[in-house]
Amino acid sequence: MAKYIGLMSGTSMDGVDAVLCDISHTSCTTLAAHSIPYSAELLTALNALCSEGPDELNSLAIADRLVAETFAQVTLALLEKNNLHPSDITAIGSHGQTIRHHPNSDVLSAHFAGSSIRGFTCQIGDPNTIAVLTGIDVIADFRRKDIALGGQGAPLVPAFHNAVFASDDKHRALVNIGGIANVSMLAPKQDASPPKGFDTGPGNTLMDQWISLHLNKSFDKDGAWAASGHCHSGLLDRLLLDDYFALPAPKSTGREYFNINWLSNALANYFPSRAELQSEEKNNNLAPKDVQATLLSLTGSTIAQEIVKHFPKTNREGAKSEVIVCGGGAFNKALMHNLSNALSDYVVTDSHALGIHPQHVEGAAFAWFAHAYVNDIPGNVPAVTGASKATVLGALYKKA
Template identity: 75%
Template structure:
């Protein structure tokens, strides 16, 4: 089997994951992984670039190179860890770092009339730099072909999930809980149906941003802070009224939508001004840890709701459907307990069940998308993204 490396940094921006895979037409096996964190300077710039601000073009140009250097560093660390040379790797599949995702033309411009606005997505991390620094051919720019074909450009993982994880008899829901939570609904192979999938809504991003605001922590380790609070049902219901949760698929989202500003708008009637977001406790006794618990409940509830809506508890042969989680959220025991309790009757586990670490699944997906590019296999699923047709995704950037 050929060896590929998948490079991934998601909406949580908690680092770059490099995943080494062996891939054949029927199998994708993860062999090793290595992670590298962004520098504080670069992470701050990336967070700023997710929203409009000054000096954007220069900052994007610089960040494009620095992200690529970080991706290359993760690759070289993985090669050193596995004692492999660049010539033993067929190709790198690089997702890049998303800084903007607006496939629905939901932006304003000082230069263009509304009729001229086009949907777009922007992932940075110059693949030429990655190829030059690693000596390995790079496949990148996976999302824009799908958008050119009228699709959302996301999620792209359902094709990989279906190729590698579909069961012969069971329904399976693969839920990636990164910054944004997305779902792949896999039908039993015997039904010969394409997968469904879409972005559910916030995964870890709101919880990460809220704890960073109050405790200066990058994330809520194992949901410990949320566990100290109590979900506020009124706030939860108000958050779940947002129109995104009620849109039909295909749909995709990101930090451009689900962020502290989005949360603050809902909290406006509970806080007199934005400065009170830092208060230990609000006038109606809604403490910051209660908000964190509510945000965890929002993630868990929206995931459970979509699974119950789209995946039957049992198939026609009385076999129980499986819910398999991956991404950083799968390592949050408090969140996983919430999801398991909400999905009574389903088999709920994480991707260890399928032989792959939860934090390696998305990296493996982009290794597989590189394999798909080289072997002329469509990487999108029109039923998922809304594209007009299946397409081979990505472009080749040669090392020499």
């Protein structure tokens, strides 16, 4: 066994998680975790960098260093809490902070013709800075090798989920609900089949942005605001018409696609005149809380539809397949209730059932990716990402 630390900040940007794991070739045990938020100044800059704007290059370069300093800070706090020294840690696996994710070359450029544009993904958080400040070797830049091989660069976690959480005899789906939701569909180990997986669409990001706009809150605690409203079935049907939901796998997405502008455009298309929208509001058919309820249903529906479509309900002996939820969405009681109802033919629970806190699964994943790099274990699944082959992911940044 060797100790690794995984560093993760997802698309919701609700904080930086450091997860300490003891990892061998056959197990990954979570020992401890620590989280800190970004400073208000840095969070504002990161949100701005997720869309096109002025002063991008200078802001990106500065944020790259500041994100790394935050990652180092949470790492050192985790070590102190657990009476550990940098020398006790084999390596840090750092995901970085995703700023843009366009693996399909779906961007415009003032400098490049369409035929010259290449797919890319961009995560910041300078691993050199992390290595220097912590005194620990850092493995980072996990996604770009997969994109170089023609893949989406996401989701990567199915390889980790399969290695650590696959059941001997049950079908098990891991659903990570962060800003974006993704699913890993794991066959029983006895089947010796590779996992399936992809991003299903928005997780918490639209709900977080909507409640921020209307109530100045960063998230909907327990889904209480959504639960106080009513899903607008017509609007939900309109949202579900988005082309992304009909795309076959492999596919991945991000908040550069599913964001408040996407929602505003959808509302404008559904209510083409202000009078129609005001009429809905006047008749209490579409209060802001009802939009929140509709967004919650959108997340639940897009997850559940993909599981029902692609995942068996039982194993060979007839036992129900399991759906295990992790990420921040696991704490949204209204969303968990929605998923349980939509997936009544499955056993739906959260990752506590697997012995790991839902908020620590992704951090543990990048600790495992560092272990995979050190031990020459492929970190991607071509059937998931679309890459031309499996390969070891990441690059090593030695401590000073």
